[in-house]
Amino acid sequence: MPTLRRLEGRKGDDGHEAHVSAECTPPEEDARLPRADEDERRAQGAEAATREGAQTPDRLTGRLPRSERLTTSAEFQALFHRGKRIERSSFLVLWREAEHDRRVGFAVSRRLKRAVDRNRVRRRLREAYRAARSVAPEAVAVIIIGKQRALDVEFAGLVGELRGALASMASPASAAGSAR
Secondary structure (H helix, E strand, O other), X not given: OOHHHHHHOOOOXXXXXXXXXXXXXXXXXXXXXXXXXXXXXXXXXXXXXXXXXXXXXXXXXXXXXXHHEOOOHHHHHHHHHHOEEEEOOOEEEEEEEOOOOOEEEEEEOOOOOOHHHHXXXXXXXXXXHHHHHHHOOOOEEEEEEEOHHHHOOOHHHHHHHHHHHHHHHHOHHHHHHOOO
16 A cells, blocks of 8 residues: 555644644844853954954065066976075075066975975065065066975074075175175
8 A cells, every 4th residue: 555545644644744833932032142152252254354364473464466466387496596695504596687566476395394384485485485475676576485494483583584685685785796
């Protein structure tokens, strides 16, 4: 016997649906309001989120604009093959004069085994560059290659080292002496 026929033949069931009220129940108090047992320190919705962008531990915000970054592998390869070198204990700077405004790229050697460490070095160098970029010449292309020591040195020391390296690009004596 099909299931439908069995259900129709049950005692006390006349096969009709029950009558349900179509009226809505009155709404309770606003469920979004915090109650006494909820954590009131958390953000109370999307409008409470900050709109400034990412912040670093040193309170620098924002990003390097695309116009200030080296973006193609051809630009990187040109500097790796024909760039002048400035070596410091925490990083290596490859640079050359350019027709356009100042542009920068960042790299870290795979000698740092963990990707976490490579990313941290890259972030620290990027922020150090942002703090020191006013010292660099206007028309230059730069690659900053991070080393292991960039993880251990204080951030202020890293900025000071980078300022010195960028300032030495402007002097003609270092440009002639630091070529490969």
